[in-house]
Amino acid sequence: MIFMKSGKDYALITGASLGIGRAIARELSERNFNTLLVALDTPELKQLEIEIRETYRTKTDSFGIDLTDKNSAQQIYDWCKNNAYNVSILINNAGFGEGGYFEDISLEKYCKMIDLNNKSYVSIIHKFLPDMKRLKESHIMNTSSMEATLPLPYKAVYTGTKNFIYAYSLALNEEVRQFGVKVSILCPGSVLTNKDGLERLKSQGRKAKLLLYMPDEVARIAVKNMLKGMLIINPGIMNWWITKIAKFIPTRIKMRILEKIFKVYK
Numbered sequence: 240m241i242f243m244k245s246g247k248d249y250a251l252i253t254g255a256s257l258g259i260g261r262a263i264a265r266e267l268s269e270r271n272f273n274t275l276l277v278a279l280d281t282p283e284l285k286q287l288e289i290e291i292r293e294t295y296r297t298k299t300d301s302f303g304i305d306l307t308d309k310n311s312a313q314q315i316y317d318w319c320k321n322n323a324y325n326v327s328i329l330i331n332n333a334g335f336g337e338g339g340y341f342e343d344i345s346l347e348k349y350c351k352m353i354d355l356n357n358k359s360y361v362s363i364i365h366k367f368l369p370d371m372k373r374l375k376e377s378h379i380m381n382t383s384s385m386e387a388t389l390p391l392p393y394k395a396v397y398t399g400t401k402n403f404i405y406a407y408s409l410a411l412n413e414e415v416r417q418f419g420v421k422v423s424i425l426c427p428g429s430v431l432t433n434k435d436g437l438e439r440l441k442s443q444g445r446k447a448k449l450l451l452y453m454p455d456e457v458a459r460i461a462v463k464n465m466l467k468g469m470l471i472i473n474p475g476i477m478n479w480w481i482t483k484i485a486k487f488i489p490t491r492i493k494m495r496i497l498e499k500i501f502k503v504y505k
């Protein structure tokens with residue numbers, strides 16, 4: 240298991256101001272890891288920094304930035320270098336999705352989704368990986384989704400971005416594990432984080448509640464298993480079973496079933 244060997248070792252988390260990212264930042268602080276919090280420049284981000292500083296004995300700092308900006312990865316990297324922050328855990332988590340008929344959502348929004356959910360992950364890893372390879376042990380965790388392997392009709396582009404992260408992380412892990420870098424893929428099902436989650440819960444009723452997780456539960460499972468070097472992390476036993484069983488259902492039938500279940504997104 241990795242230890243924060245010096246006071247300069249940090250876990251960097253994107254999308255840290257809310258939801259799963261915020262819960263991961265708290266979980267890491269609870270386990271004595273120093274944290275670097277990255278998200279849009281909002282009061283929530285600063286609030287979390289203050290909360291962590293006051294609650295835990297760990298070091299923390301925050302950097303407000305729009306990760307869809309072209310130079311954001313370089314700016315984050317420069318910020319770390321200028322402050323001598325040594326990133327030994329990198330958690331790419333910021334992301335968003337939207338449901339509806341494919342053509343009803345603007346192309347501009349899709350491009351932003353791809354920039355945030357995919358391009359920012361690749362760009363940040365591209366900057367930090369050479370330094371991480373020089374460490375004895377380091378971790379990268381990329382937040383994908385259960386939808387990576389269960390493509391959802393009416394959320395086709397979002398699902399595609401999560402599938403990209405899944406395949407990219409699997410391949411990258413094989414390339415870098417010989418250098419002591421372990422890549423994990425976090426594949427949550429439904430997590431009650433924001434307004435979208437609440438709407439989904441209302442529209443899908445009781446059956447959705449069975450598969451719904453709270454961000455702190457997901458964060459606990461994610462951090463524990465990332466530190467063990469687990470490759471694919473499916474939080475929740477029900478979600479784990481659904482993912483496994485779905486592999487045996489012929490694709491055409493599986494997609495018809497998914498369309499029926501998720502037509503609420505229309």
Ligand SMILES: NC(=O)c1ccc[n+]([C@@H]2O[C@H](COP(=O)([O-])OP(=O)(O)OC[C@H]3O[C@@H](n4cnc5c(N)ncnc54)[C@H](OP(=O)(O)O)[C@@H]3O)[C@@H](O)[C@H]2O)c1
Nearest residue numbers: 254255256257258259278279305306333334384429430432
């Ligand atoms: N919630 C679920 O059911 C679920 C399920 C599977 C996978 N996931 C994935 O888990 C990750 C976190 O989801 P969540 O539900 O916790 O989301 P969330 O509550 O909406 O939080 C998203 C985080 O990303 C940040 N962010 C958004 N746009 C950004 C941008 N352009 N630049 C920098 N930061 C930005 C947000 O900051 P601001 O608030 O300041 O915008 C926030 O900190 C996402 O990748 C999501 O796709 C979620």
